[in-house]
Amino acid sequence: xxxxxxxxxxxxxxxxxxxxxxxxxxxxxxxxxxxxxxxxxxxxxxxxxxxxxxxxxxxxxxxxxxxxxxxxxxxxxxxxxxxxxxxxxxxxxxxxxxxxxxxxxxxxxxxxxxxxxxxxxxxxxxxxxxxxxxxxxxxxxxxxxxxxxxxxxxxxxxxxxxxxxxxxxxxxxxxxxxxxxxxxxxxxxxxxxxxxxxxxxxxxxxxxxxxxxxxxxxxxxxxxxxxxxxxxxxxxxxxxxxxxxxxxxxxxxxxxxxxxxxxxxxxxxxxxxxxx
Ligand code: PAF
Numbered sequence: 226x227x228x229x230x231x232x233x234x235x236x237x238x239x240x241x242x243x244x245x246x247x248x249x250x251x252x253x254x255x256x257x258x259x260x261x262x263x264x265x266x267x268x269x270x271x272x273x274x275x276x277x278x279x280x281x282x283x284x285x286x287x288x289x290x291x292x293x294x295x296x297x298x299x300x301x302x303x304x305x306x307x308x309x310x311x312x313x314x315x316x317x318x319x320x321x322x323x324x325x326x327x328x329x330x331x332x333x334x335x336x337x338x339x340x341x342x343x344x345x346x347x348x349x350x351x352x353x354x355x356x357x358x359x360x361x362x363x364x365x366x367x368x369x370x371x372x373x374x375x376x377x378x379x380x381x382x383x384x385x386x387x388x389x390x391x392x393x394x395x396x397x398x399x400x401x402x403x404x405x406x407x408x409x410x411x412x413x414x415x416x417x418x419x420x421x422x423x424x425x426x427x428x429x430x431x432x433x434x435x436x437x438x439x440x441x442x443x444x445x446x447x448x449x450x451x452x453x454x455x456x457x458x459x460x461x462x463x464x465x466x467x468x469x470x471x472x473x474x475x476x477x478x479x480x481x482x483x484x485x486x487x488x489x490x491x492x493x494x495x496x497x498x499x500x501x
Contacts, residue, residue: 226306228313232360235314239361244312246271248393249363251354254278255295255408256304259398263367264308266395270365276305277314277357279321283328284349295411314361321356329355329386331378334471338374338484339495342462350375351382358388366390371397371405373484373497377471397496399425405496412492416458421489423456428498431483435500440477442466445500449485462486462493466500477501 229235239247248267252260256278267274278301285291298315305313328348334340335347358366368376380392398406403425404418413421430452431445439445449464462485467473469480477500484497 226302226310226313228302228315230315230317230320232316232320235312235360238312244273244275247273247275247312247361247363248365248367249357249361250274250276250367251357252276252278253280253294253408254301255297255411256301257398257406257408257410259369259371259395259406261304261308262398263369263395264305264310266393267365267367268309270393272309272311274308274310275312275314275361275363276310277316277361279314279316279353279357281321281349281353282318283322283352284346286343286345289343290409290412293412295408314357321353325352328352329382331381334374334378334381337471338463338465339486340374342486342493347375347378351378354379355382355386355388358390363390365393367393367395369395369397370497371407371495373482374471403429405494407494409492409494413489417489417492420456420458421487421494423453423459424485424487424494424496425498427452428483428485428496432498432500435477435481442474442477442481445477445483449483453487458489460488462488469499 229238248271250263250267280294282291329351330348376394383390402422404422445466446464450461453459453461464485466483469482479501481500482497483500486495
């Protein structure tokens with residue numbers, strides 16, 4: 226497994242060893258089973274898997290957890306080696322953003338859901354992902370469905386900016402408790418973690434309610450707020466029922482999803498589930 230930090234270094238390496246059919250898995254490190262499932266999905270389409278590890282400063286707003294975000298590079302590299310990854314890109318903020326004046330924005334999808342409380346987040350994500358696409362030039366790139374809004378915004382960028390890259394979505398991986406795997410789960414105390422498993426349990430209740438015939442999205446959103454009261458450490462930031470393209474709907478139909486952000490102390494967790 227080759228590890229490169231420089232942009233010219235990785236480009237030259239890709240050229241030298243004639244690495245083609247690359248599948249990219251962009252990450253911010255602190256790798257867990259969720260990331261490893263994306264790496265395995267990547268390996269199922271090509272043996273030339275490249276993983277990037279970069280805690281991207283431009284996607285964190287003021288007062289967010291950029292400084293505290295877990296950084297476990299040595300352990301991450303060991304895990305990736307075991308997964309048979311061919312190439313890892315580990316740039317620094319200086320390398321990625323020296324004199325950078327350009328920002329990529331989605332004018333529509335980045336202002337809903339997480340974009341309400343994180344107004345600069347998706348601009349930072351799109352800019353770094355576009356840079357990674359241009360540096361690595363993969364044929365495919367893998368993104369997890371836990372960050373469903375991110376996945377959709379990246380798919381749209383690929384279409385709008387004509388990147389010749391196929392986006393592969395990977396399913397959400399959960400703890401046995403149901404809590405969606407996330408690097409931010411490491412911020413939680415045992416008690417908070419226990420209560421946070423209530424998020425998925427409540428999402429499943431909504432799905433059951435829809436299966437019983439309640440197709441009113443406002444009623445389903447209210448039910449989430451109501452049922453989550455059972456977990457006093459959890460505070461709902463948003464709950465929204467939308468179609469799988471993140472559009473408003475008049476009634477719940479095939480492909481409708483529920484999206485939630487919940488605060489547990491100072492940690493913000495997101496999750497989503499297909500309702501029908
Ligand atoms: O999902 C993430 O870990 C990040 O947002 C990404 C896609 C690696 C961009 O920094």
